[in-house]
Amino acid sequence: MLIQEVINAIEEIAPLNYAEDFDNVGLLVGDKNLEATGVLVCLDTLEEVVEEAIKKNCNLIVSFHPIIFGGLKKITGKNYVERVVLKAIKNNIAIYATHTALDNSIVGVNDKICEVLELQNRQILIPQKNTIKKLLTFVPTQDADKVRNALFEVGGGSIGNYDHCSFNVQGKGSFKGNEDSNPVIGEKGVTHFEEETQIGITFARHLEGKILNTLFAAHPYEEVAYEITTLENTNQHIGIGMIGELETAQNPLDFLKFVKERMQTGCVRHSKLIDKKVKKVAVLGGSGAFAIPNAIASGADVYITGDVKYHDFYKAENKMIIADIGHYETEQFTKNLLVEFLTKKFTNFAVVLSVCNTNPVKYL
CATH class of the missing domain: 3.30.70.120 (Alpha-Beta Plaits)
Incomplete structure (x- = not known):
C-alpha cells in the first residue's frame, strides 16, 4: 500500500480544503508514492517520535500538529523543528499533519472530546462558511x-x-x-x-x-x-467546536471534577461557578478563547477549551462557566481517533499509537 492511499483515507474524514487559511496541513515531509511499511500516529512530531517510528518500522508519521508551521529557510539542525525534518528525511520517513482540517470535521477533535465526556445531541459550534x-x-x-x-x-x-x-x-x-x-x-x-x-x-x-x-x-x-x-447556507457538518448535552444535569463542581478525571488533566482553571446545574456543554480543542462569545450564544452552561488568558475568564459574565483544562489535554485523544479510524480502514496493516507524551506543560 502506498503512503498516498493512507492519506486518501485520512482526507475522507478531514479534507484539507476545510483547514484554516493560517494552517500548514497535508504531507510535510516525504514521498507520497512510496510503499507504506507502517503508520505511527501522534499528536506532535518530536525527535523522540521519529525515533519511535524508526524502531517500529513505520515510514509514515501521521501527526495532529504540523512540525513545520512557518517557512524554513535553512535546515541545519539548530532547533527541534529542523532536527525532526533532518532525521525524518535521513530515515526516509514521511510526515503528514491534519490539524485544523480535523478540527473542522464533524467526526474530528471536538467530537472525540464529546465522546469522552458522554455528551449527546452534538452539533457544530461554529459552522464554517462558504463550504x-x-x-x-x-x-x-x-x-x-x-x-x-x-x-x-x-x-x-x-x-x-x-x-x-x-x-x-x-x-x-x-x-x-x-x-x-x-x-x-x-x-x-x-x-x-x-x-x-x-x-x-x-x-x-x-x-x-x-x-x-x-x-x-x-x-x-x-x-x-x-x-x-x-451558497450562503449554514453547513451543519463542517466547522470548529461542538456543543452537546449531558444525559443528566450535574452540579457545576461535580461536573468539573468529572471533566478533570475523564480528560486526564492535572489542572482545571475555571471562571466563577454559577448557581445553575450543568446540562449543555460546549467544547473546542486547543486554543479556544476566541469562541467564548459563540459558546455563550449557544446557551452553554460550561465551555471547555485550552489556553485561556486571565482577562478572558471575565468574558463568562456569570452566563456560563469557562473551563481551561489545557491545550494538550483537549487534543490528546485525537491520536486515538485516528488510530481507530485507520485500523478499521486497513485491517491488515500496522497502525501504531505513539506512546510518547509530547505535552510540553508539566504540573506539580
Missing part, C-alpha cells in the same frame, strides 16, 4: 438521468442531512458548431435546437474537482455548459 457549492448544467433531456445519477454517485446533491437533492427545469437549448466542432447532436454549421434539462445540484466544496470530472465524463456534449456558485 456548500451549487452546480448548474444543461443536459439533453434523454441523458439527464444518466448525468444526474453519476453526480449523485460522487457526492453531488448532498446538503445537511439530505442527499440526492436536485432541481430540474425543462427548456430548449440552441447551438451551432464551427468548422472545428464535432457535435454529438446536430451538424456543424447548422443551428440546432434541443430539448434540454437544466440540472441544479449542491455539493461540498472539497468535492468540486470530482464533481467536474464526473460531469465531463457523463455529459454527451463536446462542450459542456455549466456554472458553479457558492
